Amino acid sequence: MTGNDHHAATRTTDEPIVAARGLRKVYPGPTKGDPVIAVDDVSFELYPNECLAIVGESGSGKTTVARMLVGLETLTEGEIEVRGESRARGARRLADRRRWASEVQYVFQDPYSSLNARQRVGDIVATSVGLHAGASATRRDVRTRALDILDRVGLDDRFAEKHPHQLSGGQRQRVAIARALAADPAVIVLDEAVAALDVSIQAQILNLLADIRASREVSYLFISHDLAVVNQISERMIVMEQGRVVDQGRTAELLADPVHPYTRALRAAVPRPGWKPVRRERLAS
Amino acid sequence: MTDHLLRLDDVRATLRLRDGEQTLLNGVSLEIGAGEALGLVGESGSGKSLTTRAITRMLDPAFRVSGEILFDGASVPRMNAQALRRYRQRDVGMIFQDPRAHVNPVHRVGDFLTEALVRDRGVDRRTAERRAVALLDEVGVRNPEHRLRQYPHELSGGLLQRVMIASVLLAEPKLILADEPTTALDVTAQSDVMAILDEQRRARGLALLFITHDLELAAACCDRLAVMYAGEIVEQGAHVYDAPTHPYTIELLGARPSIDHRVERLPVLRYDRAAHELLKTEAS
Numbered sequence: 173m174t175g176n177d178h179h180a181a182t183r184t185t186d187e188p189i190v191a192a193r194g195l196r197k198v199y200p201g202p203t204k205g206d207p208v209i210a211v212d213d214v215s216f217e218l219y220p221n222e223c224l225a226i227v228g229e230s231g232s233g234k235t236t237v238a239r240m241l242v243g244l245e246t247l248t249e250g251e252i253e254v255r256g257e258s259r260a261r262g263a264r265r266l267a268d269r270r271r272w273a274s275e276v277q278y279v280f281q282d283p284y285s286s287l288n289a290r291q292r293v294g295d296i297v298a299t300s301v302g303l304h305a306g307a308s309a310t311r312r313d314v315r316t317r318a319l320d321i322l323d324r325v326g327l328d329d330r331f332a333e334k335h336p337h338q339l340s341g342g343q344r345q346r347v348a349i350a351r352a353l354a355a356d357p358a359v360i361v362l363d364e365a366v367a368a369l370d371v372s373i374q375a376q377i378l379n380l381l382a383d384i385r386a387s388r389e390v391s392y393l394f395i396s397h398d399l400a401v402v403n404q405i406s407e408r409m410i411v412m413e414q415g416r417v418v419d420q421g422r423t424a425e426l427l428a429d430p431v432h433p434y435t436r437a438l439r440a441a442v443p444r445p446g447w448k449p450v451r452r453e454r455l456a457s
Numbered sequence: 458m459t460d461h462l463l464r465l466d467d468v469r470a471t472l473r474l475r476d477g478e479q480t481l482l483n484g485v486s487l488e489i490g491a492g493e494a495l496g497l498v499g500e501s502g503s504g505k506s507l508t509t510r511a512i513t514r515m516l517d518p519a520f521r522v523s524g525e526i527l528f529d530g531a532s533v534p535r536m537n538a539q540a541l542r543r544y545r546q547r548d549v550g551m552i553f554q555d556p557r558a559h560v561n562p563v564h565r566v567g568d569f570l571t572e573a574l575v576r577d578r579g580v581d582r583r584t585a586e587r588r589a590v591a592l593l594d595e596v597g598v599r600n601p602e603h604r605l606r607q608y609p610h611e612l613s614g615g616l617l618q619r620v621m622i623a624s625v626l627l628a629e630p631k632l633i634l635a636d637e638p639t640t641a642l643d644v645t646a647q648s649d650v651m652a653i654l655d656e657q658r659r660a661r662g663l664a665l666l667f668i669t670h671d672l673e674l675a676a677a678c679c680d681r682l683a684v685m686y687a688g689e690i691v692e693q694g695a696h697v698y699d700a701p702t703h704p705y706t707i708e709l710l711g712a713r714p715s716i717d718h719r720v721e722r723l724p725v726l727r728y729d730r731a732a733h734e735l736l737k738t739e740a741s
Binding site for chain 2: 229230231341370371372374375376378379382397398399400401403404424427428437438439440441442443444445447448449450451452
């Protein structure tokens, strides 16, 4: 059995890579018999080579959904499949875990805490390459490939010897993206991956993400609260409110003419020319 | 002698390092009139937060600071300890990005709100609480009496930021320094918090220095904008958002994705330190 089988021959564009059905996550609440329902009956499909955005406010459950996909959260109920293989019960064997990781990679919001501060940038990427390269790869192959990937995200050879603290936020996020690419994944989950970056850096990273998609087949699950960014990067979006999917469709259409009141409210709150902040009704929470 | 509430004149802050010096504020000059809102916009490292620290004289002692800062005609750098304390307590109110980092987590919201009034202003506890309740109500906090007895961890970020606004308003300052007050919030909470800040500030005739990285948000909430780059204000005025003239401002506005249309590639800023220095040499 080969761990790195890409199943490329069996894939058609109509078959989703990721299929989530009826996802539900319940946490024990502050008091007994008062559970917190973080995710409630969420279903979606992610197709090859597309970018699907999950948008919503903090607490809407969007990050929990993403974490369920990579096994960082267990499912209370529901089914999540990657290429037809169920992931709902979690990985039992190390080989499965490794293969799953090579299919779905995760880029976190904060590049200051998601990289190992004691590892050099080249080693961070090489570790990920080595994990997924298979037994036949020599150390030299791994190193060459790591440098090549760093180059693809716009970091030249000099960066390989640096530690994360010597890099800016944008450069660190490039390293995090390089580490994800090193696994040669079919899906990259980008969890508010540009939210912490300056506007000028954000533009560079969004362009980089577009370039990556132009050069290889990859799907993004793009978690964000920023509708302008979502408009720039995604083809489809789903809107979450309090754990539930309340709206979904093609991003351009949904943003051009939002029908659902929650989507309208989110869109209306985005600063743009001629915009004024509006006070909501009094908040209870 | 001046009708400006706050005036910064050629403020410089230089950090002494083992190998040489680094100038992080390089001649910042700005003015804010009473009741006026100025948006100070820049990316990280541009010196906008350092500017607010300079205004409150809270820069690290490792900085060598020069230039004049006048508040209501009084020189902030020359204030004695007593005057400085009064200036920080009464004249200037501060709202920060992360409200959770600025409240004591083991004190109840009510104690946080009333502490300064009771301790420094000699207001009795019951009156202070009554004022706190009235203000929480004004900033849109439902059931304020109950909130006073809660701890900060029981409140959401948006709600806690409103408590911060209420605490600043309780001190009745003349100037509010708001340093990225909505950056940690969702767009909807951001819109809400800015609307409340704007409304309360106007109603009381308070001046506002609004620090943000978001040009669009600043334009919506301020009378004038000042754009910072590398410790300098490169452009300021009421025109900045609608008709920017400085290349950095123009590029910064262009780099932000739009919610109305999608572009093939986002324009990337070409403006850098070299271009900045070159432009300055050409100008002089």
